[in-house]
Amino acid sequence: MKTRPLYFSAGVALLALLLIITGIATARKLTWLMEVLPVFIVAPILWATAKRYPLTPLLYAFIFVGCASLIVGGMYSYARVPAGFHIQAWLGLERNPYDRIGHVLQGLVVSLAAREVLVRGNRVRGGKMLAFIVCCITLAIGAFYELIEWWVALALGQDADDFLGTQGDEWDTQADMLCALLGAMFTLFALRRWHDSQIEKAMKRTRQ
Numbered sequence: 214m215k216t217r218p219l220y221f222s223a224g225v226a227l228l229a230l231l232l233i234i235t236g237i238a239t240a241r242k243l244t245w246l247m248e249v250l251p252v253f254i255v256a257p258i259l260w261a262t263a264k265r266y267p268l269t270p271l272l273y274a275f276i277f278v279g280c281a282s283l284i285v286g287g288m289y290s291y292a293r294v295p296a297g298f299h300i301q302a303w304l305g306l307e308r309n310p311y312d313r314i315g316h317v318l319q320g321l322v323v324s325l326a327a328r329e330v331l332v333r334g335n336r337v338r339g340g341k342m343l344a345f346i347v348c349c350i351t352l353a354i355g356a357f358y359e360l361i362e363w364w365v366a367l368a369l370g371q372d373a374d375d376f377l378g379t380q381g382d383e384w385d386t387q388a389d390m391l392c393a394l395l396g397a398m399f400t401l402f403a404l405r406r407w408h409d410s411q412i413e414k415a416m417k418r419t420r421q
Contacts, residue, residue: 217263220270224277225256231281235288247365248287252280267418269411271404272325279322282315291315316389319358320396324351325408328400332412344401348394355393359386 232249239245255276259268268276286294297311304310327350328343330336337343400408 215264215267217260218267218270218273221259221263221267221273224273225260228252228256228277228280228284231284235284239288241290244290245287248291249284252283255280267415268326269329269408269415271408271411272322272329275318275322275325279315279318282311282318286311286315312385313388313392316355316392317396317399320351320355320393321400322396323354323393324348324397324400325404327351328408329412332409333416347401348397351393351397352390355390359389 232252235249236242236245259273259276285296289295291297291312292309294309294311297309297314300306300311300314301309324347328347331343331346337346
């Protein structure tokens with residue numbers, strides 16, 4: 214009988230705890246809810262599919278990190294995350310970079326997930342074509358996420374600045390998509406071999 218990996222169950226429990234703590238602690242309940250909504254969508258889907266289609270530990274780990282970054286960003290709003298201020302001071306930046314880091318993680322997670330599904334399904338032949346399609350998927354989802362942010366910001370009205378976290382940057386949308394692409398490039402060049410080895414093991418487990 215197939216069971217969910219212990220590290221996966223522990224990660225979901227930890228995310229649930231983070232959601233409870235930050236949901237209680239934040240003073241911006243509506244902004245928090247909008248920021249963490251992807252976690253409420255992704256976590257149940259992963260929980261439902263973890264037995265029959267378990268993902269690689271690498272992908273699960275980055276999904277966890279990405280969800281945790283969303284939760285922390287939702288608690289403070291991205292422009293006010295304390296860790297971002299420390300990085301800003303350390304690097305001498307003009308703005309809190311936490312939002313940019315979050316979009317790099319977004320691109321990394323989306324590209325890893327796209328790559329894993331395509332490889333395990335044997336849907337693409339050739340490494341170059343695989344890399345191209347993974348980058349296209351990452352940019353497409355990144356662009357759609359920016360559209361969602363725009364629609365939600367219009368609905369929030371006065372809370373839009375906290376939700377968007379643009380910090381006065383008129384090119385924030387383009388910069389966010391560039392960060393997502395950088396995350397995808399990191400996946401393709403730095404994590405490819407590690408990911409391939411874990412995909413091979415995952416495919417063997419699903420055939421058993």
